[in-house]
Every structure is written in C-alpha cells, then in structure tokens.
Amino acid sequence: MASLRCFLRSGKNAVSAALRREFHRTPPAAVQVTVRDALNQAMDEELERDERVFLLGEEVAQYDGAYKVSRGLWKKYGDKRIIDTPITEMGFAGIAVGAAMAGLRPICEFMTFNFSMQAIDQVINSAAKTYYMSAGFQAVPIVFRGPNGASAGVAAQHSQCFAAWYGHCPGLKVVSPWSAEDARGLLKSAIRDDNPVVFLENELMYGVPFEMSEESQSKDFLIPLGKAKIERPGNHITLVSHSRMVSLCLDAAAVLAKEGIECEVINLRSIRPLDTEAIETSIIKTNHLITVEGGWPQFGVGAEILARIMEGPAFNYLDAPAVRVTGVDIPMPYAKILEDNSVPQIKDIIFSVKKTLNV
Amino acid sequence: MRKMLTIISNVLRGSASRNGARVVVSARTYADFTPQATFDIKKCDLHKLEEGPPLQAVLTREEGLQYYRTMQTMRRMELKADQLYKQKIIRGFCHLYDGQEACAVGIEGGINLSDHLITAYRAHGYTFTRGGTVREIMAELTGRRGGIAKGKGGSMHMYTKHFYGGNGIVGAQVPLGAGVALACKYQGKNELCVCLYGDGAANQGQIFETYNMASLWKLPCIFICENNKYGMGTSVERAAASTDYYKRGDFIPGLRVDGMDILCVREATKFAADHCRSGKGPILMELQTYRYHGHSMSDPGVSYRTREEIQEVRSKSDPISLLKDRMLSNNMASVEELKEIDVEVRKEIEDAAQFATTDPEPPLDDLCNHIFYNDPPLEVRGTNPWTKLKSVS
Numbered sequence: 001m002a003s004l005r006c007f008l009r010s011g012k013n014a015v016s017a018a019l020r021r022e023f024h025r026t027p028p029a030a031v032q033v034t035v036r037d038a039l040n041q042a043m044d045e046e047l048e049r050d051e052r053v054f055l056l057g058e059e060v061a062q063y064d065g066a067y068k069v070s071r072g073l074w075k076k077y078g079d080k081r082i083i084d085t086p087i088t089e090m091g092f093a094g095i096a097v098g099a100a101m102a103g104l105r106p107i108c109e110f111m112t113f114n115f116s117m118q119a120i121d122q123v124i125n126s127a128a129k130t131y132y133m134s135a136g137f138q139a140v141p142i143v144f145r146g147p148n149g150a151s152a153g154v155a156a157q158h159s160q161c162f163a164a165w166y167g168h169c170p171g172l173k174v175v176s177p178w179s180a181e182d183a184r185g186l187l188k189s190a191i192r193d194d195n196p197v198v199f200l201e202n203e204l205m206y207g208v209p210f211e212m213s214e215e216s217q218s219k220d221f222l223i224p225l226g227k228a229k230i231e232r233p234g235n236h237i238t239l240v241s242h243s244r245m246v247s248l249c250l251d252a253a254a255v256l257a258k259e260g261i262e263c264e265v266i267n268l269r270s271i272r273p274l275d276t277e278a279i280e281t282s283i284i285k286t287n288h289l290i291t292v293e294g295g296w297p298q299f300g301v302g303a304e305i306l307a308r309i310m311e312g313p314a315f316n317y318l319d320a321p322a323v324r325v326t327g328v329d330i331p332m333p334y335a336k337i338l339e340d341n342s343v344p345q346i347k348d349i350i351f352s353v354k355k356t357l358n359v
Numbered sequence: 360m361r362k363m364l365t366i367i368s369n370v371l372r373g374s375a376s377r378n379g380a381r382v383v384v385s386a387r388t389y390a391d392f393t394p395q396a397t398f399d400i401k402k403c404d405l406h407k408l409e410e411g412p413p414l415q416a417v418l419t420r421e422e423g424l425q426y427y428r429t430m431q432t433m434r435r436m437e438l439k440a441d442q443l444y445k446q447k448i449i450r451g452f453c454h455l456y457d458g459q460e461a462c463a464v465g466i467e468g469g470i471n472l473s474d475h476l477i478t479a480y481r482a483h484g485y486t487f488t489r490g491g492t493v494r495e496i497m498a499e500l501t502g503r504r505g506g507i508a509k510g511k512g513g514s515m516h517m518y519t520k521h522f523y524g525g526n527g528i529v530g531a532q533v534p535l536g537a538g539v540a541l542a543c544k545y546q547g548k549n550e551l552c553v554c555l556y557g558d559g560a561a562n563q564g565q566i567f568e569t570y571n572m573a574s575l576w577k578l579p580c581i582f583i584c585e586n587n588k589y590g591m592g593t594s595v596e597r598a599a600a601s602t603d604y605y606k607r608g609d610f611i612p613g614l615r616v617d618g619m620d621i622l623c624v625r626e627a628t629k630f631a632a633d634h635c636r637s638g639k640g641p642i643l644m645e646l647q648t649y650r651y652h653g654h655s656m657s658d659p660g661v662s663y664r665t666r667e668e669i670q671e672v673r674s675k676s677d678p679i680s681l682l683k684d685r686m687l688s689n690n691m692a693s694v695e696e697l698k699e700i701d702v703e704v705r706k707e708i709e710d711a712a713q714f715a716t717t718d719p720e721p722p723l724d725d726l727c728n729h730i731f732y733n734d735p736p737l738e739v740r741g742t743n744p745w746t747k748l749k750s751v752s
Binding site for chain 1: 475477509524527531533540546552564565568571572729731
C-alpha cells in the first residue's frame with residue numbers, strides 16, 4: 001500500500017518519499033499531491049475499506065482511466081471491483097443505480113459529464129428521487145464522478161458545465177472540489193454518503209499539485225459535504241467560486257492585494273447543499289459580493305447565490321449590487337483565442353471587483 | 360352422497376376454523392379432493408435454446424387454491440381501484456393489471472421471495488405478490504399516510520423488500536434490474552433478478568444496452584417482456600419491426616410463453632431461474648398476455664381495439680377461469696370452496712378500500728422528509744423565502 005502511494009506520487013519527491021517511508025512508516029508531514037493522485041488515493045482507500053464499493057465506467061480498468069484517475073486500481077482489485085463498460089452511458093448508469101439499490105456502493109464514472117446527459121434520466125429519476133418516492137424505504141448510495149466543464153480545445157459538445165443542471169435537483173448532493181485536499185476529503189465523504197452524489201471534477205485541475213497537510217493524508221480524512229472553505233481571508237470584497245475558478249480568484253486576489261484591495265475568496269466545495277451561511281457571514285464583513293464560475297450565466301450557480309443573498313439577511317449589508325462573473329453565453333468555440341475569451345480570465349475578475357468597489 | 364359429504368365437511372370446516380381443530384377434520388375434506396394433478400401445457404417457442412421448459416406441470420391442491428386466491432385478490436383489487444378512480448378518490452395515473460394476473464403469480468411461483476424483481480408502472484399486482492398488503496397498496500393509490508409509500512409515491516412508486524418498484528420512465532427499470540442482478544452476483548448469494556418490461560418498452564435503446572452488458576458479464580437476470588399487444592394505443596405491429604420479442608435479445612436465449620396460463624408461466628420461470636442460477640447468464644421470456652382495461656384510467660381502451668376482441672379473451676383465455684376450470688374438472692376443489700374464497704377476497708378488498716378511503720392524508724410535516732438517508736435534519740426552502748421547512752431522514 002505504502003509503496004503504491006509512492007509509485008503514484010508525481011515529481012521528484014517520489015524517491016525521497018519512498019526512502020523516508022522505508023524508515024518511518026508514517027506519512028511525511030506536508031507533501032505535494034496532484035488532484036489526480038488525491039482522487040486515486042481516495043478511491044483506493046475507500047475500495048480497501050468497504051467491500052461493497054466498486055468502480056465502473058469507460059476505460060476505468062485496463063486503460064487505467066481515460067485521464068488516468070483510476071491508474072493502478074484494476075491491477076490491485078481486479079475485474080470484480082473495477083469494471084470496464086461498453087460505451088453505453090444510459091445502460092451502465094442504470095446498472096450502477098440498480099446495484100446501489102441492491103446493497104452495493106458503486107462509483108459510476110462518466111468520461112466527462114457531457115456524456116452524463118445521455119444517462120441523466122437514471123441520475124435524476126432513478127437515483128435522486130427514489131428515496132423520497134419510496135418514503136424512506138429505498139436508499140441509493142451512489143457516486144457519479146468525472147470531469148466537468150471546459151477543458152482545452154475540445155469544443156462545444158465536450159465543454160459544458162453541469163453544476164447548475166444537477167444543482168437544480170432535490171435528492172442529489174452535488175460537489176465541486178478545487179484542490180487536492182478537496183478532491184481527497186470530498187470524494188471520501190461522497191463514497192461514504194448513503195445518498196446519490198454528483199462529483200464534478202475538472203480535467204485542467206487533474207495535473208495541478210497542491211500541498212497536503214499531514215492531517216489530510218489520514219485514511220479517515222473527510223470533508224463534510226455542504227460546507228464551504230475560506231481559502232483567503234479579506235475585508236473589502238467576497239469572491240465566491242468553485243472548482244478551477246477558485247485558482248483564478250486567488251490569482252486575481254494576489255494582483256489586487258498589491259493595490260490594497262483585500263479579497264476574501266470562498267471555495268464553495270459543494271453546489272448542493274449550498275453553504276449560504278458562509279457567504280452571508282462573509283458579506284456581513286466585506287459588504288460586496290462577486291460570484292465566479294465557468295458555466296453559463298443564465299440560471300447558473302451564481303444566479304442562485306445572488307437570489308439567495310437578495311432573499312436573506314446579507315442583502316442589507318451589501319454596499320453595491322452583487323454581480324456574477326461567468327462563462328460567455330455561447331457554445332464553446334474551438335480556436336484558442338475564441339476559447340480563451342469564452343471563459344472568465346483573471347482580468348475579468350479584477351475588472352469586476354473594481355467596478356463593484358467603484359475604484 | 361357427495362353432496363351430503365360436502366355439507367358435512369363445510370359444517371365441520373366451519374367449526375374447525377373457529378376453534379382451530381385438528382388435522383383429522385380437514386383430512387375428511389381433503390380425502391374428497393384430488394391432492395394433485397398433472398396438466399399438459401403449451402410448448403414454448405425457443406430461441407437459441409436446445410430445449411425448453413417441460414410440457415407438463417404438476418399442480419397440487421394447495422398451490423391451486425393459493426394461486427386462485429392470489430389472482431382473484433389481484434383482480435378484485437384492480438377492479439376496486441377502477442371504481443375508486445371513477446369516484447375521483449384515486450387521482451393521477453392508474454395503470455390496471457386485470458387480465459395479466461397469471462404473469463405476476465406464475466413468476467412468483469417460479470422464484471423465491473429472496474430473489475429480486477423490478478417492473479414498470481403497471482405494478483400493483485407485483486407489489487402484492489412481492490409482499491405488499493392490499494390495504495397499503497390501496498391506501499397508496501388514495502394518497503393516505505397508511506400507504507405503502509406513505510402517500511408520497513402513488514400508483515407507480517411502490518416498493519417492498521427485494522421489489523424495486525414501480526418505475527414511471529418507460530424502459531429505465533431494465534438497466535436498474537440488471538444492476539440488481541450485478542449486486543446478486545457480486546454478493547454471491549445465488550439470488551437472481553426478474554426484470555420486466557412491456558411490448559412498448561421493448562424497443563427502447565437502453566434495453567439493448569442492458570442485454571449487451573448482462574450478457575457480457577453473465578448477470579443472473581431474467582428479462583421478461585409482458586406482451587399485452589398494445590403499447591398504450593399502439594399495436595405491436597405498428598411499433599416494432601420485429602414482434603418476436605423473445606428473439607430481440609439476439610445473443611440472449613429466449614422463450615415465448617402463454618402468459619394466460621399460470622402453469623405455463625410458472626414452469627417457464629423455473630426453467631429460466633435454473634438457467635440463471637447455473638451461471639449461464641441472462642435469459643429472456645416473452646409472456647403473451649392481455650389487459651382488459653385501457654393503458655390507464657384515462658384510456659377507455661376501445662379506440663384501438665374492438666370490444667369483441669376484449670370479450671373474446673375474457674371468455675376464452677381468462678387466467679382465473681382457466682385455473683378454476685382445471686381445478687374443478689379434476690376435482691381439486693369444489694365450486695363452493697372457490698366461491699367461499701371469492702367471498703373472503705371481496706371482504707378483504709372492501710376492508711382495504713374502507714381503510715384507503717378513511718385513513719387520513721399524510722401530515723404536512725412529512726412534506727420535506729425523506730430527501731436524504733442517514734443525514735442530519737436539513738432546512739428546505741418553502742414556496743417563499745420566509746417559509747423554511749424541516750426535512751429529516
């Protein structure tokens with residue numbers, strides 16, 4: 001187990017980590033882990049912990065995962081627990097839901113969430129609604145996971161963000177991790193949760209390394225679903241974001257800090273349940289709000305946040321209208337210059353902050 | 360002489376049921392009847408199978424009486440639901456199963472309660488054979504708190520142990536059923552899953568996706584197409600390029616079964632169950648059956664078929680009549696005995712209907728419950744920002 005973890009860890013730390021491990025047999029203090037490896041380790045540990053957990057999806061087994069997120073798992077756990085499926089989303093998503101109804105705990109991978117649209121009936125009508133329709137008789141402990149949102153140069157049919165679509169439905173929990181720590185703790189919580197969880201990863205984040213504390217490397221490190229995290233405290237304005245856009249918010253905040261503007265950056269971590277309280281507490285302090293997301297503006301995550309703020313106590317603390325920074329309201333184009341200008345850039349966030357603060 | 364014996368036996372049986380008297384009394388009545396008989400059943404058409412179910416079935420008196428009672432209960436329950444719907448006490452969707460009783464009861468006769476079953480929306484009969492009571496089924500139809508889903512599911516969303524509904528989306532239950540079968544195989548308990556769908560659903564793409572995976576992974580799944588000749592108002596000839604539904608599984612072996620003969624259904628199911636349990640993978644059964652009612656209560660059922668056709672099936676192929684005739688002509692039961700069952704069934708249905716119409720509706724506090732399982736209570740937004748409702752697991 002320890003050597004497997006070492007093998008997976010990327011970068012030059014691998015060798016030194018292995019050496020350290022031989023001697024001490026405890027995880028090193030803080031270490032750099034990519035989001036991909038964090039997801040891999042989380043799944044590995046949960047597969048080991050509970051016999052009922054299994055993974056199915058396209059190319060998850062012998063190919064090691066289309067994005068290598070499930071690398072090494074098939075070799076370790078075999079055909080029974082890591083299952084390659086044909087390219088039949090509606091069918092295998094339904095099979096996964098049925099298996100969850102009958103006592104197993106499946107992780108159903110969609111190669112990207114764009115393909116989940118083919119199976120969305122199974123996610124919503126068969127998974128999300130069943131516990132309610134059965135008045136508490138039939139639970140569905142399933143995780144649907146995979147990359148969501150824009151990637152790089154994959155064009156319109158492969159770039160849609162589904163946070164708002166799934167976030168709309170009661171009976172689902174919807175999670176959107178940003179960092180490696182998020183990925184690890186939230187995926188473990190999702191797998192241990194007895195309800196259907198939609199776990200929205202991001203392809204562009206898979207290779208990004210993050211420092212992970214010693215605590216976060218424990219096998220029982222869980223991040224509760226439905227709770228946001230303040231990634232950067234600040235006094236002047238609240239930036240609320242999820243997934244990859246959190247990186248951009250932090251970069252924008254660093255630039256703005258040089259001009260004396262201190263942004264509080266909130267990483268939502270969960271889309272449903274949405275941590276409204278964390279946002280309200282922050283607004284009461286900063287009096288300004290901007291939401292930042294990669295998805296389309298109309299009926300999006302930002303739209304929901306703004307509506308909730310309007311309806312709640314934090315409205316009285318706003319010194320300016322809350323606004324959203326979102327993807328452009330178009331299908332995703334292919335050419336790099338067009339694609340770059342279809343999603344929020346750091347300069348868009350900075351611009352919006354200054355407009356909101358009227359500076 | 361026979362009549363006198365019958366009268367004596369009825370009197371004695373009456374007293375027996377009052378004070379739980381001993382076997383010797385029933386032996387008196389028992390000696391009157393044939394304990395079991397063998398019946399010829401129709402040969403099944405086979406697809407990719409060398410041999411099919413046996414051409415004869417043995418029926419014991421006990422089984423016969425039990426099947427009769429169960430089918431009659433289902434029949435009367437559905438007719439009572441029809442009545443309550445017309446009185447507007449049941450609302451929304453109501454898809455009735457009368458005519459198809461031999462399917463549900465025959466299937467259950469070929470599997471165990473420890474096996475699993477899933478079907479589509481014409482599910483009241485299966486809810487009953489899988490362990491639901493008439494009371495809780497009817498109270499669910501009338502939307503009361505005593506309903507099997509506490510009034511929150513309705514006609515199409517009833518669940519019991521090892522019965523996964525009741526599913527509203529046509530065809531979606533088929534992959535679910537294969538998933539249940541996967542869990543059976545994974546957990547190694549030698550259980551299987553019966554996965555039902557109609558002739559209308561049989562053209563759904565996800566069913567073919569499921570055939571593929573079930574076959575690849577050798578899932579212990581019995582796919583059953585209940586072909587009642589009409590998908591809503593569209594006859595099978597107008598919907599399917601091939602109406603040989605038992606062959607549509609292609610690489611999956613199939614059999615076409617007379618769905619109006621409970622013994623035929625039972626033997627075919629046993630055959631199919633053996634196939635699955637021996638690790639050979641999935642198998643497909645087409646049950647040729649018929650529904651007397653329209654697709655649902657909003658469909659009179661005569662715009663796309665003739666009253667003559669319905670009447671012909673009723674008079675020549677009714678599953679309950681077929682069983683009754685078999686039992687009577689082989690002296691396995693008496694007319695009075697069966698009439699007595701009818702009376703008991705009628706009473707049971709009346710009591711259930713009484714409960715279903717008088718039980719109170721679910722409390723409003725229950726509105727937001729059962730969103731998540733095993734979760735701390737959460738707040739749910741009501742219809743306006745000031746209304747915050749509570750949800751518990």
